[in-house]
Amino acid sequence: MITHKKLPNGFVYIEIKNSAAEAKIALQGAHLFHYARVGEEPILWLSEVSDFETGKAIRGGVPICWPWFGFSEDKALPQHGFARTAMWDCVSCSEADEKSSSVILRLTHSQESLKMWPYLFELDLHVTISDKLTMELKTTNLDCNPFSITQALHTYFSLSHISDAVIKGLDKKPYLDALTWKDEVQEGDITFNQEVDRVYQEVDREITLYDKNRTLHVRNENSSSVVVWNPWIEKTSRMSAMNKDAYEHMLCIESANAFDDARVVKPQKSHTLKTVIF
Numbered sequence: 184m185i186t187h188k189k190l191p192n193g194f195v196y197i198e199i200k201n202s203a204a205e206a207k208i209a210l211q212g213a214h215l216f217h218y219a220r221v222g223e224e225p226i227l228w229l230s231e232v233s234d235f236e237t238g239k240a241i242r243g244g245v246p247i248c249w250p251w252f253g254f255s256e257d258k259a260l261p262q263h264g265f266a267r268t269a270m271w272d273c274v275s276c277s278e279a280d281e282k283s284s285s286v287i288l289r290l291t292h293s294q295e296s297l298k299m300w301p302y303l304f305e306l307d308l309h310v311t312i313s314d315k316l317t318m319e320l321k322t323t324n325l326d327c328n329p330f331s332i333t334q335a336l337h338t339y340f341s342l343s344h345i346s347d348a349v350i351k352g353l354d355k356k357p358y359l360d361a362l363t364w365k366d367e368v369q370e371g372d373i374t375f376n377q378e379v380d381r382v383y384q385e386v387d388r389e390i391t392l393y394d395k396n397r398t399l400h401v402r403n404e405n406s407s408s409v410v411v412w413n414p415w416i417e418k419t420s421r422m423s424a425m426n427k428d429a430y431e432h433m434l435c436i437e438s439a440n441a442f443d444d445a446r447v448v449k450p451q452k453s454h455t456l457k458t459v460i461f
């Protein structure tokens with residue numbers, strides 16, 4: 184069942200329930216903020232103190248960073264672009280069978296977007312909810328000039344505890360350490376005992392997240408960069424909409440086209456960043 188819902192403050196979202204899983208996705212930002220398989224704990228982390236307010240990104244779930252990841256060259260523009268706080272339209276809801284439901288949300292250029300980023304575009308998020316979570320972010324260039332994008336499906340995973348988390352699949356991969364701005368190379372698995380903010384490059388394998396009671400797989404397409412982020416104690420205390428111990432129960436593994444993995448989209452052409460989480 185796919186139902187359009189509204190919070191008391193007017194914030195609108197779509198609830199999807201089928202025999203395999205359930206999900207919630209806000210029209211603001213096409214922001215998926217809940218996904219759980221039937222009978223299991225939620226796979227996505229959502230801050231207990233997140234705002235569901237117009238113009239503010241939800242803290243948790245899967246924010247969409249687009250058309251730039253991180254800071255823009257113009258520091259007056261929002262970090263991670265404007266898509267995550269813009270209102271999207273729902274253009275399609277469908278149920279393939281009792282175990283699989285799909286929603287397509289669309290954002291197109293507007294007077295406001297053209298002030299921040301001077302291109303005509305269509306951006307579609309196709310979400311499929313089944314025993315897997317599939318997200319396809321399709322950028323179509325409707326302009327007469329090519330444009331370059333950086334982007335991420337900025338997935339916040341829910342953890343039993345950060346000290347139990349192990350990421351496999353990035354061994355020997357080069358990365359930019361966003362804390363020191365140095366280029367490094369990963370040696371072995373990733374574990375966490377301090378702040379981590381890294382953009383891995385040349386990623387060509389499935390990534391596996393081991394937690395105490397659960398193993399999750401992330402399979403990306405048309406992406407060779409992955410951001411791994413945990414803000415740890417001090418940065419969490421400075422972050423909006425996060426309790427001070429929130430870093431213990433979240434970890435971001437972001438399916439991206441970031442830094443050296445920026446993509447040029449020619450007029451009338453498309454690029455689709457895809458991730459499957461299972």
Ligand SMILES: O=P(O)(O)OC[C@H]1O[C@H](O)[C@H](O)[C@@H](O)[C@@H]1O
Binds near residue numbers: 435
């Ligand atoms: O606070 P936000 O704008 O949502 O950004 C949250 C985080 O996103 C990414 O993971 C970046 O690598 C981090 O440096 C940043 O702190």
